[in-house]
Structure formats: structure tokens, C-alpha cells
Amino acid sequence: MFSRILTLIIKELEMLLQDRQSRMILIVPVLLQLAVFPFAATLEVKNNTLAIYNEDSGREPTELMQRFSQAQAFTRLLMLYGEAEMRYAIDNQQALIVIRFPPDFSRDIAAGRSPKIQAILDGRRSNSGQIAFGYVQQIVNDYGNERLESRQKNVPSFLVVRHWFNPNLDYTWHVLPSLTAIITSINALIVTALSVAREREQGTLDQLLISPLTPGMIMIGKIIPAILVAVVQGTIILLGAVFAYRVPFEGSLLLLYGSMILYCLALAGFGLLISSVCATQQQAFLGVFSFMMPAVLLSGYASPIDNMPSWLQYLDWINPMRHFIVIVKGLFLKDIGPVVLLHSLYPLLIIAIATLGAANWLFRKRLA
Template sequence: MFHRLWTLIRKELQSLLREPQTRAILILPVLIQVILFPFAATLEVTNATIAIYNEDNGKHSVELTQRFARAKAFTHVLLLNSPQEIQPTIDTQKALLLVRFPADFSRNLDTFQPAPMQLILDGRNSNSAQIAANYLQQIVKEYQQTLMDGKPKPNNSELVVRNWYNPNLDYKWFVVPSLIAMITTIGVMIVTSLSVAREREQGTLDQLLVSPLTTWQIFVGKAVPALIVATFQATIVLAIGIWAYQIPFAGSLALFYFTMVIYGLSLVGFGLLISSLCATQQQAFIGVFVFMMPAILLSGYVSPVENMPVWLQNLTWINLSATLLILPSKFILRMRVWGLSGEVCGRYW
């Protein structure tokens, strides 16, 4: 029995890896995604241009301008000389946002009067502009705190935020663990969805059905190659994340792979269902993408599940990708002891 099963597994791997195009599909996208996504798929704003129109030229407006220029998000500072330049600067997208200091800005600060400043954002890039505006707000608050040093302060409570598992809020630490889930999902779905469709397209499905293999042996023979390929892809992403991006792995490696295998077996059923309904490999590819698009959108990779409507949040519980998207970050960034790992696995079983 085991000899027949091993023969089927070897045959599936050979038929899968025989063609150079298939090998390229399974390896090259993984490398491209793990290199590009941590830098491209990010909500951080960097290398933006900020325009300054300073009618005040006092010490406070100059100091704030210098602080804006030193911020990591802004690499170019465009100084305007007249109010007529404000609208063309935004309209031609020379700057993502513009700060205007009124003529009495520094005087109002020195006399403890309200000192408003105008912030103009480019609404065509609303998401990036709002994030950049939050950066500016933080810089202004820090400068306000600097001015308050040495002066009587109101006896109010102060909220101090400390990030435990990602102290610097490096976005790559969020993206790379999520890529493990996404790439594993794509790898398992593609391999399994092509398996039965390839047999039907090549005319060998009837030979497989009349062979001495049982139904469970055929199922295992189709599932194991997909798990091997997906585990290999996940290992590549994990290794690049640890050694290239310096993301700490704080959990159990054995338990991590165990959850990957359980998740892969769950996806094998969807892949074989798609493959059994398709007559050609091209139809199977289309079926995979029909499954993958809502799975990724509801997994929390694009937007947090907590920001979705309640009925949509309940719908994500039947989405396997939403579960595995949470587990890699917990294993890589959080797992310190086996007890916590078991608690997380039990919660998402």
C-alpha cells in the first residue's frame, strides 16, 4: 500500500515539476512578492514632498519647518514665496501637503495666544495625505510639549503607549508574516486545483480511477505534493524574513509547521473541489482566483477585520485565510512559551 502511495506522490511531483514554466510559477512569484511587498504593500508614507509658505519667519515657524524637514516621511521641502503659488503647487502634485504659517504665528505662541496654522492636503491621494497629516500632527505635539517644559502643567493623566512585539512599528514585521499565509494559500490551491484537471486534460484520469489505488490513497497522493510545495514556499519566505529583514522568530518552529500542515489540508479540499469541476487547467486557474479574491479581502490582509461591519466580521470566521493570517504573526513576534502557543492554537482550532 505504501509503495503504491509513494509511487503516486512521486508521479505527481514529477508531473508538476517537469515543465520549466511550472517551476518558475511556483518559485519566482514567491521571491518577487517577498522582495517587493514589504516595501510596496505598506501604509507608511516616505519620500513625500511638503510645501511651506511661511508668512511669519519667526523662530517658532522656522523651528517647525526644520522639524518637518528632518522627518523620515518628508525628503523634500518646497518653500513658497507668495500665496499665488499655493494652488498650483497642489494642483500640479508638486507636494502632497502644504503648511501655511500666518504672520502672527510666533508672536501668538510667545504671548500664549492660540496660534493656528493652515494645512492643505491633496485630496486625490487622500489615504497618503491623511497619514502624512498625522505625522505632522505628532511633530507639532512634540514641539508643543517642548515649549511646555519648565512651565506649570495641568495635573492631568498622561497616556504612555508602548508597543510590545513591534517596538518601532516596522511595517515589514506585519507584511512578511502575512505573506507566509498568502503564499501558502496560493501554493496549495494552485497545485491541488491543477491535479485532477491535468489528469482529465491529458486523458489519464480514467487510468487513475481503474488503478488499484483506493479513494483515500488518491486523495493523499494529490494532497501531499501540494503540502510539500506550500511548505517549501513558506520556508523560503520565513528564512528571508528572519535573515534578510531581521524579523525575530520567538515561537516554536515545530508547532508553526504543524499549524501550516493543518491549514494546508483544509485548503486541499477546496482545491480538489475546484479541480473536479473544471475540464482544463486554464479553468482551474480561473477557479482559484475566484476563490482567492474574497478569501484575501476577508482575511484582514487588506484592511483589519475589526473595521468591517459586524455581519462581515462573522463571515470571516468561515474564511480559512483569516485564521492563518493571524497565526504567523503570533508565532513569529509573540510566542515566548509553549503554553501561549497552545492557547492560540486552541482559540483558532
């Protein structure tokens, strides 16, 4: 039995690696995403324009503008001289935020009153605007605290913030562990989803069925090559993250690869379900795309799962990417142990058993 399965595995790997172009397709996209993804898929706000409308001739607005110009979020300050220019700058996306200093700004500070600053954000870029506004607010608060320290002898204590697991809030520490999950998902799904559909489309599925291979053996022979390819690609992302981008890996490699194999089994179940339903490779590819987009969006990579409606959080439990992203981030940054991992591993095991069982039943039914 094992020799028959091994023969099918070798045959599947030969199909995937049969020529130079096939091998390049498996490796080059991973390297390109490793090179581009950490810089493109980021929620950081940098190199934007901050517009200033200053109606105050005092020293304080000038000091704040100098601080704004030193922030990484704003590489250019655009000076405005009227409300019409403010409206034009936002309407034509010349600036992400417009800051307006009223005429009595410096006078209020000198009198000990709380001054007011108007901030106008571009609602078409709401996420970037809110993040950039947070930078502006932090600069203004720091300036206010410094002035308070210079005036008072008994300075009140202020909140000191430390960021555990990511002290410098480096966004690549968030992107690259998540990229490990996304890359392995894409390839594990595509390889398994196209495998049976390819055999059916090329007319070789009947040859497999009259061979000594049972439907269960055929499924195993389709799953293992997909897992091997996904693990190799996940290893490439792991090495690039640690050695090229200096993302710390604090956890256990054994736990990482064990979790990755279980994750690939859960994905292979979905892939075989798609492949069993679809008659052609084109249909299978569209099925993979239809599964991947919601899986990535609901995985917690782009937005927190806690922000989703309760019913969607329960529905998202069947999304294997949601659980594996928690695992890979924990192993990269936290060095979580096997006991903590169980909370994310047992859903992957349940998903794998359910999807592989359903795929096996559907595969046998369609063959019958």
C-alpha cells in the same frame, strides 16, 4: 493502499519537478516576492514632498519647518507664496500635504494663545495623506511640549508610548509573517486546483479511475504534494524573514509547521472543490484567482477585520487565511502557546473537514 498512494504522490511530484523550468517557477517567484514585497507592500509613508505656505515672518514657523525637513516622511519642502500656488501644488500632485502658517502664528504663541495651522491633504491619496498628517501632528505636538517645558517650572507629565511586540514599528515585522500565509495559499491552491483539471484535460483521469486507486486515494495523492510544496515555500519565507530581514521568531517551530499543514489542508479543500467544478486548467486558474483576491483583502492583512461590517466579519470566518495570519503573527512576535492557538486552529480544522468532505462528494458525483 499506502504503496498506491505513494506511487501517485511520486507521480505528482515528478509532474511538478519534471524539468528545470517547472522547478524555477516554484522557487524563483517566492524569492522575488521575498525580495520585493517587504519594500513595496508597505503602508509607511516616506520620501514625499511637504509644501509650506508661510505668511508669518517669526522664528517659530522656521523652527517647525526645520523639524519637518528632518522627518523621513518628507525628503523635500516646497515653499509656496500664495493660495493659487497651494491649489496648483495639490491639483498637480506636487505635494502630499500643504501646511499654511497664518500671519499671527508667532504672535499667538508669544501671547500664550493656541495657534492654528492649516493642513490641506490630497484626498486622492487619502490613506497616505492621513498617515503623513499624523507625522506632522506629532512634530507640532512635540514642539509645543518642548516650549511648555521651557516656560513652566512644574512640568506636567506626558503620555509615554511603548509598542509591544514591535518596538520600532518596523513594517517588515508585519509584512513577512503575513507573506508566509499568502505564499503558501497561492501555491497550495494552484497545485490542487490544477491537478484534477489537468488530468481531465489531458485525458489521463480515466486511466486513474480504472487503476486500483479509489477516488479518496486520488484526492490524498493530490493533496500531499501540494502540502509539501507549500511547506517548502513557507520555509523559504521563514528563513528569509529571520536571517535576511532580522524579524524575530519567538514561537515554536513545531506549532508553526503543524498549523501550516492544517492550513494547507483547508486550502487544499478549496482547491479540490475548484478543480472538481472546472473542466480545464484555464478555468481552474481563474477560479483560484477569484478565490485569492477576496481572501487576501478580507484576511486582515491590509485592513483590520474589526473595521468590516458585522455580517462580513461572520462571512469571513470561512476564510482560512484570516485565521492563519493570526497564528503566524502570534508565533513570530508573541510566542503564543497551544492553548491560545486553539482559537484559530479549530476554525481551520472545521474548514478543512467541510471543504475536503464537499470536494470528495462532488468528485464522486461527477465521476458517477
